[in-house]
Amino acid sequence: MHDTLSFITPDPHSAWGTYLSQVDRVLPYLGPLARWGETLKRPKRALIVDVPIEMDDGTVRHFEGYRVQHNLSRGPGKGGVRYHPAVTLEEVMALSAWMTVKNAAVNLPYGGAKGGIRVDPRQLSHKELERMTRRYTSEIGLVIGPQQDIPAPDVGTNPQVMAWMMDTYSMNVGGTATGVVTGKPVHLGGSLGRVKATGRGVFVTGREAARRIHLNLDGARVAVQGFGNVGSAAAEMFVGAGAKIVAVQDHTGTIANPAGMDMGALMEVVRRDGGAGAFTQAERIDDEAFWDTDCDILIPAALEGQITLARANRLKARLVLEGANGPTHPDADDALAERGILVVPDVICNAGGVTVSYFEWVQDFSSFFWTEDEINLRLDKIMVDALRRIWDTADRHKITLRTATFAVACERILMARQERGLYP
Numbered sequence: 001m002h003d004t005l006s007f008i009t010p011d012p013h014s015a016w017g018t019y020l021s022q023v024d025r026v027l028p029y030l031g032p033l034a035r036w037g038e039t040l041k042r043p044k045r046a047l048i049v050d051v052p053i054e055m056d057d058g059t060v061r062h063f064e065g066y067r068v069q070h071n072l073s074r075g076p077g078k079g080g081v082r083y084h085p086a087v088t089l090e091e092v093m094a095l096s097a098w099m100t101v102k103n104a105a106v107n108l109p110y111g112g113a114k115g116g117i118r119v120d121p122r123q124l125s126h127k128e129l130e131r132m133t134r135r136y137t138s139e140i141g142l143v144i145g146p147q148q149d150i151p152a153p154d155v156g157t158n159p160q161v162m163a164w165m166m167d168t169y170s171m172n173v174g175g176t177a178t179g180v181v182t183g184k185p186v187h188l189g190g191s192l193g194r195v196k197a198t199g200r201g202v203f204v205t206g207r208e209a210a211r212r213i214h215l216n217l218d219g220a221r222v223a224v225q226g227f228g229n230v231g232s233a234a235a236e237m238f239v240g241a242g243a244k245i246v247a248v249q250d251h252t253g254t255i256a257n258p259a260g261m262d263m264g265a266l267m268e269v270v271r272r273d274g275g276a277g278a279f280t281q282a283e284r285i286d287d288e289a290f291w292d293t294d295c296d297i298l299i300p301a302a303l304e305g306q307i308t309l310a311r312a313n314r315l316k317a318r319l320v321l322e323g324a325n326g327p328t329h330p331d332a333d334d335a336l337a338e339r340g341i342l343v344v345p346d347v348i349c350n351a352g353g354v355t356v357s358y359f360e361w362v363q364d365f366s367s368f369f370w371t372e373d374e375i376n377l378r379l380d381k382i383m384v385d386a387l388r389r390i391w392d393t394a395d396r397h398k399i400t401l402r403t404a405t406f407a408v409a410c411e412r413i414l415m416a417r418q419e420r421g422l423y424p
């Protein structure tokens with residue numbers, strides 16, 4: 001029974017319902033710490049903000065925005081900001097909770113938070129986007145800050161949006177505060193390597209998982225859903241390791257080429273059209289047929305809830321790398337496990353982005369900036385070490401990598417909660 005935010009009655013397939021079911025699965029492995037388990041099922045703080053802006057035509061429009069701090073036991077809140085027409089409070093709650101788990105899984109000194117605005121950013125002009133971002137930043141200024149909660153990019157946001165957020169917050173506090181957001185442009189205190197860091201982490205965890213299941217990346221066939229920041233960077237790295245991209249899906253359509261696609265030419269089309277659908281060196285196929293693609297590795301890198309039970313039963317891949325947050329329904333997750341398809345879960349697979357965000361925050365505080373090679377080496381080591389520990393936990397308890405990641409992370413979160421204690 002969860003009476004917090006009781007106006008949310010999650011469908012088990014919704015993002016929050018999916019997260020709650022993942023928590024329920026890990027509680028038996030937490031020993032005495034499980035008595036603190038309810039902490040994981042309640043966001044600490046949820047802020048809903050009205051974001052009114054003047055449009056270019058002089059009318060006024062109101063957008064609904066959110067910032068949810070799920071858990072702050074291990075440090076300040078950390079997590080991205082999403083601009084998407086389907087954003088809801090319930091979704092942002094789930095995304096913030098996955099941040100808590102992810103940050104603990106790679107042992108970053110952060111809690112978990114996430115924000116968003118229900119808006120289609122493509123429908124706004126550059127100036128409207130700036131006005132909306134600045135107003136949203138001022139509204140959530142109540143809860144964010146370099147030591148409180150540090151936003152970053154997610155779906156529909158980018159380094160330019162982070163620059164506006166940093167500038168607005170800085171003006172409001174009366175001093176340049178580069179550490180208030182990460183994922184900024186490099187000349188404004190951003191970190192080298194951040195743009196591609198999430199895709200890089202997907203590749204690194206995928207390479208390690210492939211090695212363990214004796215899947216050779218040279219010639220491996222990869223299908224990618226979502227060809228934005230995460231999907232395209234991961235795809236490029238797999239191609240660099242000898243793999244072939246055999247199918248790509250985004251909002252502009254689904255394309256397939258069993259012989260593999262030329263990444264340079266594909267990226268050119270994506271840059272030109274904002275999507276992969278018009279790429280002519282591949283066959284245009286039905287969107288639903290994407291899930292039947294003959295492939296070795298599937299990378300969901302779009303939104304939540306994409307791998308349903310029906311789709312899980314059709315997948316041909318041996319390895320699923322969750323670039324997206326929450327792409328797999330709980331019943332689909334069970335079906336994949338039963339079918340022997342290995343899933344590297346979001347809470348470790350896509351942790352590369354927040355790891356380099358952490359590096360950015362550290363560099364901003366020390367005003368000393370690292371080279372891209374230093375960043376990539378440290379990122380690779382953190383991801384490989386974290387995955388090794390998770391794998392050992394999975395082997396010890398005979399559980400999935402998802403439940404093992406939750407076990408490693410939730411032990412850290414609840415231990416911190418217990419050690420801090422409750423104010424009497």
Ligand SMILES: NC(=O)C1=CN([C@@H]2O[C@H](COP(=O)(O)OP(=O)(O)OC[C@H]3O[C@@H](n4cnc5c(N)ncnc54)[C@H](OP(=O)(O)O)[C@@H]3O)[C@@H](O)[C@H]2O)C=CC1
Nearest residue numbers: 155156198226227228229230250251252302324325350353
């Ligand atoms: N950016 C980051 O650092 C991190 C992102 N993530 C997660 O990775 C995922 C992708 O984020 P990111 O790459 O940053 O976002 P982007 O906005 O850069 O890209 C999102 C991509 O997903 C596509 N897409 C959206 N909805 C659908 C759909 N229903 N079917 C098919 N394709 C779709 C978009 O297509 P189109 O452009 O045509 O709409 C676009 O190609 C999200 O789940 C995000 O939370 C996780 C960790 C860090």
Ligand SMILES: O=C(O)CCC(=O)C(=O)O
Nearest residue numbers: 079080152154353354357
């Ligand atoms: O870089 C960050 O702080 C967070 C990235 C993010 O939103 C995520 O990992 O889902």
